[in-house]
């Protein structure tokens with residue numbers, strides 16, 4: 622073995638990081654700045670400047686480019702001392718595809734505007750934090766986004782109508798915030814089938830736009846809002862809906878003529894609305910219905926069809942209506 626090579630081997634043994642570091646210096650610089658801006662929280666204790674940042678917790682480097690493509694700061698312990706706002710330096714990780722802040726109750730302030738620079742982003746996942754302010758319009762410019770999940774925060778304002786411009790979005794989850802205003806009609810312009818729409822536990826009001834009938838996602842949850850009017854455009858035998866939850870709104874439409882996706886539907890919850898008419902016989906053809914609730918629709922009337930899955934559910938799926946027949950008491954002759 623030549624002397625030079627021998628020296629190299631010794632250097633590797635003595636200074637393994639310096640010679641074998643995969644981490645890109647720009648990414649390392651941005652991450653150390655981010656740690657500083659967060660005031661050195663315990664959760665980032667492994668971010669030691671003398672070590673390869675590809676080995677740090679909460680990040681992942683791409684195998685080929687060695688650039689940071691995942692930043693996932695998720696706490697499993699409620700007493701995490703990470704506090705303050707999302708640092709601006711998060712925008713200096715240009716190869717980031719997956720960004721997660723999860724279970725950080727002391728993370729506050731708005732969704733950081735520098736996130737608009739992360740054009741490779743596929744997933745933004747900010748959940749169970751103290752983040753407030755609006756759902757930013759700039760998300761519509763991040764064309765690679767596949768998942769937007771901003772559940773369990775304190776976001777307010779309206780849903781940006783521009784989000785329909787995201788061609789690859791498969792899931793839009795804005796549930797459990799303080800969002801107000803209508804569901805924008807432009808969301809019906811998502812490329813079909815459109816993303817799962819999880820908008821529950823907000824203060825959304827007004828009608829469900831008819832344009833949403835053009836979409837066909839697997840999951841729609843608009844429960845616990847203040848939506849009113851007709852929702853029948855969300856039903857149909859040719860859809861592939863699995864979960865449809867419209868409970869606890871002020872929706873008012875005739876249930877009798879509706880058709881259902883008999884192969885796919887497993888969850889239908891309409892409780893606490895003002896839906897009228899009868900339970901359609903078409904519902905008995907839904908093979909895999911596992912959850913069904915029409916309670917507290919005081920104007921629903923007539924006999925519950927005695928077939929299919931409809932007797933699987935107990936009286937609490939049907940109570941506070943004018944329905945009769947199993948699992949409710951038998952209909953009297955007046956029915």
Ligand SMILES: *[C@@H]1O[C@H](CO)[C@@H](O)[C@H](O)[C@H]1NC(C)=O
Pocket residue numbers: 659660661662663702703704
């Ligand atoms: C969080 O805790 C670590 C370790 O106890 C400490 O070094 C750090 O300064 C704390 N950070 C904040 C923002 O309180």
Ligand SMILES: *[C@@H]1O[C@H](CO)[C@@H](O)[C@H](O)[C@H]1NC(C)=O
Pocket residue numbers: 764765788789
């Ligand atoms: C969307 O997904 C397709 C197919 O996976 C991919 O080719 C494309 O680059 C993605 N991004 C955009 C902006 O269309």
Ligand SMILES: *[C@@H]1O[C@H](CO)[C@@H](O)[C@H](O)[C@H]1NC(C)=O
Pocket residue numbers: 798799800822823824
């Ligand atoms: C909805 O609005 C009411 C009345 O303004 C308020 O009390 C309630 O907390 C709001 N709910 C949400 C989820 O923001």
Ligand SMILES: *[C@@H]1O[C@H](CO)[C@@H](O)[C@H](O)[C@H]1NC(C)=O
Pocket residue numbers: 892893913914915916917934935937938
């Ligand atoms: C149906 O909804 C009502 C009202 O929220 C609730 O009391 C009942 O437990 C629900 N039934 C089922 C089976 O979920």
